[in-house]
Amino acid sequence: MRLIDFFDRGVALDPTRTCLKDATVSRSYGDVQRRSYRIANALAAAGFAPGQKAAVYSPNGAVAFECILGIVRGAQVWVPINARNTAGENAYILDNCDVEVLFYHSEFEANVEVFRKDCPKIRSYVCIDRAGADAPFLEDWIAEAPETDPDIPEDRDATISIVSSGGTTGRPKGVVWTHLVWETMIANFFTAMPVGKPPVHLVVAPMTHAAGIVGIILMAAGATQVILPGFDAGKVVTAIETERVTHLFLPPTAIYVLLAHPGLKDHDFSSLDHFIYAAAPMSVDKLKECLDVFGPVMTQSFGQAEAPMLCTFLSPEDHLVIGDPQKEKRLASCGRPTFMTPVAIMDDDGKLMPAGERGEIVVRGNLVMPGYYKNPDATREVSAFGWHHTGDIGFSDEDGFVYIVDRKKDMIISGGFNVYPSEIEQVIWGHPAVQDCAVIGVPDDKWGEAVKAVIELKPGANITADEIIALCKTRLGSVKAPKSVEFWDSLPRSPVGKVRKKDIRETFWKGRERAI
Missing domain, CATH: 3.40.50.12780 (ANL, N-terminal domain)
Structure with a gap:
């Protein structure tokens, strides 16, 4: 099956059921399907052929979701870019993935100016919430496009999206997803989590990542997507x-x-x-x-x-x-x-x-x-x-x-022993005063690497470094217990909420030729 066929299955279940809902928009499956037709046909009229790359740059929102469906409907390749990334990070992704058309929210008008300079392959910009500085308003752009299904046949091995790898350890790589990859993921999802009633899915995390993927999958079951901006x-x-x-x-x-x-x-x-x-x-x-x-x-x-x-x-x-x-x-x-x-x-x-x-x-x-x-x-x-x-x-x-x-790359070798940070983090996370933590190896003349815990406490909570170390020694032994503990107001996180251990490690390894 094509990816868009799964959305159309949700339409067939009940075209009147609410599909997308945010603070300003509420549309049925039938309405969203017709808008996806118009976006796909407008892309074709603008000269974008199947297989060319397109992206949506927006906070979580119903119209942004419609643009994704329109891209997939037109057999273009959707390249997700996270609204929480820096302009430079997204410019790299857009250029590396050969994106030629960008749908964007006016909130990011200044960053779009960066793309105009750094992403020469992008030849069309469309603003999704109003007319842009030098881009048409989506509603005007699709006004003359027909509400008919372009129904573009595609091979299940054709690329339909290029997703960026994590990017917490270096430049993100473009990961190719075909219709078959999506089909397998959707089959695994519903085999693991059968649906007995029309779902209601709350989209909170960035829709360019897992929250949006779950949303697309659940559309096959006619799910209502309730979308929060963050x-x-x-x-x-x-x-x-x-x-x-x-x-x-x-x-x-x-x-x-x-x-x-x-x-x-x-x-x-x-x-x-x-x-x-x-x-x-x-x-x-x-x-x-x-x-x-x-x-x-x-x-x-x-x-x-x-x-x-x-x-x-x-x-x-x-x-x-x-x-x-x-x-x-x-x-x-x-x-x-x-x-x-x-x-x-x-x-x-x-x-x-x-x-x-x-x-x-x-x-x-x-x-x-x-x-x-x-x-x-x-x-x-x-x-x-x-x-x-x-x-x-x-x-x-x-x-x-x-x-x-x-x-594999997070493993600490301390005094010749392999130490796995997640074992230690499990113990520290269990303390009621701890909001989050990261365990890393830091340079040590005696041990090569010494185990260090960097901790973010819950608001108003207190605990000492000695108490953390004693807790870990009791649960894990002295080899795995941190040799030192620091308390930070907040831990650095990636745009999808992962703690950026690479950034924490660089604080302690800066200026050294080796990082192990």
């Missing part, structure tokens, strides 16, 4: 209650803030079916708190841009193990492989490891990208031995649950 804990809990939200995605860092919101337990969360968390490991202690507050709805997936969203899955039922010492350890896992995606653990020589042995998590199947855009060398590097190499270190247990120990 994360605000009070608005999130209110929206869940008033809109009767069934599905929500948030990264762990945002969930920690949500848990600290005053009056959280005064709200009704009974409508939730799946509260999806992903993008980074989550504190087991805070996960238990979530289960107490939100009920048996916590849902974890593990994936990355190169094998998106659903390599493994930890279902709400898998979370119901509290009180069973043999099974409770599963809360630290990211679940078991999904229906259409084999997952294994591999050593550096390409040997698959048995249960309990640590190695790199590898995946294969149609969920895996066909490659990086215009980067065959990087593609070959991550595709050794016929598997995609995730860069994550982990192991599987005897029941097939996969545990992420760390990013």
Whole structure:
């Protein structure tokens, strides 16, 4: 199936059902479908052929979502760019991915001027909320376009989107997603999370990443997308209650803030079916708190841009193990492989490891990208031995649950011992005074690298470095306990909410020839 066919399936279920809803716009599936026709036809009339690259540069919003659907409808290639990135970061992505048409919100007019200088391949700009400084207003641009389906046939192996890799360790690479990649992801999603009633999905995190991807997937089931411009804990809990939200995605860092919101337990969360968390490991202690507050709805997936969203899955039922010492350890896992995606653990020589042995998590199947855009060398590097190499270190247990120990590049070697920061972070996250933390290796004349914890406390909370170190020694032993602790007002985060360990490490390794 083409990606747009999944949206059209949602239309067929009920064209009158609300599709997109934000603070200013509310449109039915039928209305959104007709607008996607007009955007696709306007692209064709402007000389943009199938396969050419297009992007949407906007905060979360209904019209931005419509532009994405119009791009996909016209068989152009959607290149997501995050509104929270710097202008320079987005200019690099736009140019690297050969984007030729940009739909943008007037909020970013100044940044568009940067693109006009640094992205010469862009030959058309369209402003989605008013007339731009040198760009037509979307409503004028599509005014004469017909409301008829261009119905462009496409091969399932054709590229339909190019998604940027994380970018926390260097320049992002363009990850090619075909219709087949999307089809496999959607099949994994509904196999793991069957839908019994029309969903209501709350879009809070950037719609250019997981929140938008979940939204597109759920459109196949006729989901209403309730769109917030960004994360605000009070608005999130209110929206869940008033809109009767069934599905929500948030990264762990945002969930920690949500848990600290005053009056959280005064709200009704009974409508939730799946509260999806992903993008980074989550504190087991805070996960238990979530289960107490939100009920048996916590849902974890593990994936990355190169094998998106659903390599493994930890279902709400898998979370119901509290009180069973043999099974409770599963809360630290990211679940078991999904229906259409084999997952294994591999050593550096390409040997698959048995249960309990640590190695790199590898995946294969149609969920895996066909490659990086215009980067065959990087593609070959991550595709050794016929598997995609995730860069994550982990192991599987005897029941097939996969545990992420760390990013391969995050491992600390201290005094000849391998130390995995996520083990230490799990302990620190569990302290009630801690909002978030990052554990890194810092230069040390004796140990080579010394374990250091950098901690962001909850507002008004207090704890000493000695208390943190003692806690870790008690739980993990002296080798893994931090040798030092610093408290920062806030940790640096990427535009999608991940703690930028690279930035934290650079604070301590600056000016040195080696970073290990």
